[in-house]
Amino acid sequence: MDITDIKAENIKKILTVLRFSSGLTKRDLASIVGLSFSTVSNLCNELKDCQVLYEEKSSDYSVGRTPNRLIFRCEKFCSICADLQEENLLHLAVLDFSNRQLFQHTYDISGFTHVEQLITQISNVYQSLRSDPAFREVQFIGIGVSVPAIYDQRTRRVVNATSPLFNDTPLRDLLSHRLQLPCYVDNEANLCALSMRQSHTDSDNILYLHSSAGLGVGVVCDGKILRGSNGYAAEIAHIPLGDPEIRCPFCHSYGCIENDLSQRGMDIFHFPGLSPDERQRLLEDRGRKLGELISILVNLFDPSVLYVGGSGLVEYPSLAPYVEQVLRARSAMIMERGLPIVHDTDSLQTIEQGIIQVTYEKWDPLAL
Ligand SMILES: [Zn+2]
Numbered sequence: 001m002d003i004t005d006i007k008a009e010n011i012k013k014i015l016t017v018l019r020f021s022s023g024l025t026k027r028d029l030a031s032i033v034g035l036s037f038s039t040v041s042n043l044c045n046e047l048k049d050c051q052v053l054y055e056e057k058s059s060d061y062s063v064g065r066t067p068n069r070l071i072f073r074c075e076k077f078c079s080i081c082a083d084l085q086e087e088n089l090l091h092l093a094v095l096d097f098s099n100r101q102l103f104q105h106t107y108d109i110s111g112f113t114h115v116e117q118l119i120t121q122i123s124n125v126y127q128s129l130r131s132d133p134a135f136r137e138v139q140f141i142g143i144g145v146s147v148p149a150i151y152d153q154r155t156r157r158v159v160n161a162t163s164p165l166f167n168d169t170p171l172r173d174l175l176s177h178r179l180q181l182p183c184y185v186d187n188e189a190n191l192c193a194l195s196m197r198q199s200h201t202d203s204d205n206i207l208y209l210h211s212s213a214g215l216g217v218g219v220v221c222d223g224k225i226l227r228g229s230n231g232y233a234a235e236i237a238h239i240p241l242g243d244p245e246i247r248c249p250f251c252h253s254y255g256c257i258e259n260d261l262s263q264r265g266m267d268i269f270h271f272p273g274l275s276p277d278e279r280q281r282l283l284e285d286r287g288r289k290l291g292e293l294i295s296i297l298v299n300l301f302d303p304s305v306l307y308v309g310g311s312g313l314v315e316y317p318s319l320a321p322y323v324e325q326v327l328r329a330r331s332a333m334i335m336e337r338g339l340p341i342v343h344d345t346d347s348l349q350t351i352e353q354g355i356i357q358v359t360y361e362k363w364d365p366l367a368l
Contacts, residue, residue: 010035011043011365015052015072019097019360023056023069044070051076052365074098079359080143080181081352082122085188085212086263086311087163090118091348092125095356096138103129115169123178141363142182143175144191144355148214151185153231158185160235162213162250162262184358188310189234190225191354192347193218196307197225198357207303209294210347211266211312215258219301237262241292260289263312283315287322294323294341295330302334309344316343 013033018024024032030040047053052073058066074097083091088110094103105125112118122143129135149161151172161167176183189210196206197220206220219226219234226233237258238251242265248256259265268274268282290308298306308316320341327335344350 007043008364008366010039011047012361014040014043014047015365018053018070018072019074023071025067025069027067029070047365050366072097075100076137076139077141077360077363078102078138079141079356080122080126080179081355082143082145083188083348083351084163084166085146085148085210085214085348085351087213090121092122093352094129094135094140095352097356097360099353099356101352102135102138109165112165115166115171115174118165119174119178122175126179126181140181142184142359143179144184144186144358145171145175146188146191146351146355147171147185148188148212148216150187150235151231153227160237160250182359182362184355184362186354186358187216187218188212188214188347188351189216189218191218191358192307192309192344192350193220193354194225194357195350195354196220196305198353200305203304205301205303206305206307207297207301208307208309208344208350209297209313211261211308211310212263212347215262215312217297220303221301236293236297239293239296241289241296257289257293260286261293261312263310266312266315269315283318284322286315287319288326290319291323291326292330295327298327298331298334298339303339306339306341307344308341309347309350311347313343314345 014029017029017032026041026044027037030037044053048055053070054073055068056071057068078094078096081093081095088108090107090109092105093101095101107121109118109121147158147161147166149158149167152159156170156173157168158166158171159168172183172185189208192208192210193206196208200206204223208218210216215237217234217236238248238253238256240255242255242257242260244255246259247254248259294306
């Protein structure tokens with residue numbers, strides 16, 4: 001690590017502590033991040049010169065001189081968050097570095113036949129926001145896209161997508177070129193896991209099982225998101241735990257678990273005329289399969305918390321008793337330690353916060 005990397009790392013340590021605080025003195029900052037007062041002071045002065053931080057004068061004169069507090073101007077920096085988890089829909093949002101949502105809209109893209117139409121739609125919204133007076137003081141730092149697919153780090157293409165619109169396309173390079181912004185593309189479950197990692201800094205092992213158009217798991221393992229050598233790690237869609245009679249439309253094998261546990265496998269709960277008995281049998285079937293999948297995942301990764309979310313798992317509270325029954329049988333040691341299984345009822349917000357987290361981590365505040 002050279003001196004520039006060390007400086008960048010120290011700056012991020014300072015900003016990360018300030019990001020969700022109401023401001024801290026240089027002395028408090030130095031003690032929290034474990035750097036000398038002079039290092040913290042010099043770096044903060046540079047960040048003030050770049051308008052990233054400002055100093056709030058203390059108004060408390062009752063107990064002598066109180067040092068000024070440094071405050072991170074989180075509201076000045078934002079990212080576009082594009083979410084493609086639901087078939088035929090594009091969710092676009094803009095969040096600032098304090099996770100505040102500045103804009104949100106959903107677009108029907110069912111008529112799109114080429115990825116260029118998607119790029120143009122996102123670019124048009126970006127251009128209109130940039131000319132909006134409400135965004136005059138805001139800097140766009142990047143764009144992040146959540147896909148029910150894998151981003152292949154080697155070929156820079158989106159692969160294994162359930163939608164042909166962006167499958168096998170260089171989505172990241174296309175967007176980055178058109179918007180002239182750094183772009184980040186990742187699987188929705190990875191973004192959810194990254195988002196939860198940011199809010200659980202004390203936990204190094206987190207799983208997020210996400211179900212929508214696809215079925216995926218994001219794994220934070222020993223503090224890092226698990227990716228593998230190509231970015232394909234923790235791909236669970238084609239594990240043969242599903243109905244052995246159903247042929248998978250993607251890999252053409254039989255019994256892929258994604259067919260049972262993604263949105264298309266859960267839509268059956270909304271079929272008109274479903275009798276209470278049929279509903280009960282289906283709940284038991286899906287709950288048992290979900291339990292078997294989760295038992296494999298928790299046995300492999302031993303997480304301290306497991307999240308389930310996405311439009312395909314809105315029924316989770318009704319599935320939970322069957323899931324827990326399987327887990328008690330197959331993952332007894334982990335369950336005896338009290339593994340919390342948390343139903344995330346707003347996974348879209350979680351994805352957006354994951355995108356903001358990645359944009360923030362990749363941002364170089366001194367390169368403005
Ligand atoms: Zn398959």
